[in-house]
Amino acid sequence: MPNKLSGETCTRIDTDACRLSAKKAESRLGKSKAAQKRVGIVLYCILACLIALYAASFFPRAEKTMRTPLINKKYAPSLDEIEITGGDKRTVLYKKNGVWYGFAKSDIFPAESEKVKNLIQYLTKVRKLSIILNSNIINKIGKNKTVFSILLKNNLNLSIKIDVLSMSFDGTKVYVRIEDGKTKYAFYEIGNDFFSFMRSDADFWLDPYIIPQNTEEGAIRPSDIQALRLTISSRGEGKILRAGQELFSEKVSQLASLRHGGMGDFEDEKSPRHTVFSLSVETGSGFAFTMHAENARDGKVPLFFDSFENTLTGSRFDYRYRVYVSTWTLEKILALF
Incomplete structure (x- = not known):
């Protein structure tokens, strides 16, 4: 004799199975939405960062660090005049017949060639410089009185002027302006080895x-x-x-x-x-x-x-x-x- 309860039991079992499947589906859907929400948050963060970086590109940086000489080494052999000014003193070093002379006031004297050589090597030495990019800082530096200048020339109409405008409080850094006749740059120099050549008195070069x-x-x-x-x-x-x-x-x-x-x-x-x-x-x-x-x-x-x-x-x-x-x-x- 057939079991009458078997059909009803199956129906209840099927219904329960359907409910369980529905709950599982709802759970998977909830997890999917949560995952999508997290992905959305991450994407928003990335987008915000990109926007911030893009916006920052419109604001000038204070400085840019690079390694470069004060003057190009290729000009060293052709240099034939170096004018040094500082305080109330002025000395001109000039090359004649391959030998360095010195001139101060009305005196014309033999310059110590080794010191002139060391100066040129210093100027052509590759060093760490920071170019000042912020216009406010440049304007502030530019208002400072020049405390020391070196003007370099050669017979190819090269003219490069290096003006020392100020130095840091601790004496380890110096601001200079370099002018090559076309453009002006402000450099922030790390290190104070420049000071050993900041001598405009003729005695130093004689x-x-x-x-x-x-x-x-x-x-x-x-x-x-x-x-x-x-x-x-x-x-x-x-x-x-x-x-x-x-x-x-x-x-x-x-x-x-x-x-x-x-x-x-x-x-x-x-x-x-x-x-x-x-x-x-x-x-x-x-x-x-x-x-x-x-x-x-x-x-x-x-x-x-x-x-x-x-x-x-x-x-x-x-x-x-x-x-x-x-x-x-x-x-x-x-x-x-």
Whole structure:
């Protein structure tokens, strides 16, 4: 006999199964909507970030860091004039016949070539610079008075000017403006190695020896010197020391080792005055020059250098400058005779 309850039971079971399936479907649908909501939130966040980045691109950055030299290294060999200004001093370094001269006031002197070389190497050295991009900062820096300037030129009409405008409070950074005749840039430099070349005084660049080692004739060794001529102005008498005489080599070695005390702050004079004695130096190659000792001023004895020439080739050189020495150095010179 067939079971009458079996049909009803199946119907109830089917109904329960349908309800369970419906609940599962609703659960899956809910999870799907939650996942979609989370995805939407993520997409909104990404979109917001993109919009923020896009908007930020319209605002200028304060600075941009890069590695570059102050001047292009390719210009180094052609540089033939460097004008340095700072405070109330101005020194011009210029190249003539491949040799660096110095000019300050009316003095024309042999520049110490090694220092000029180091300056050029410094300017062409690749370094970390930060270009100032913010116009407000640029305007603020631009209002500062220039404390130091270097103007570089060559025979190809290159002109680059570097103005030091200010430095950081701790002295480790410096603001400079570089002008190449077309555009101006403000740089924020990290490091203070620039300060070692911030010297506009001629003393820094002047050949330090009484027997100059940086003239167009090159370095003068003691063995190159063949004669010393001393003239005492008040007596009108002269003395001559020549190569081959007793102790001549020792004496010229002593003279070649003597240094002067720099150019000082003497008046702008183009000729010697009140000469006490004159000393002429002659070399075997024909190169010769004369130094004139003047009356002491404020405890310093001025030496005026002129008459640089080569008696064999007939060449004359522009050097004409005044330095000072101590009375001790002056006595050392006179003691040679």
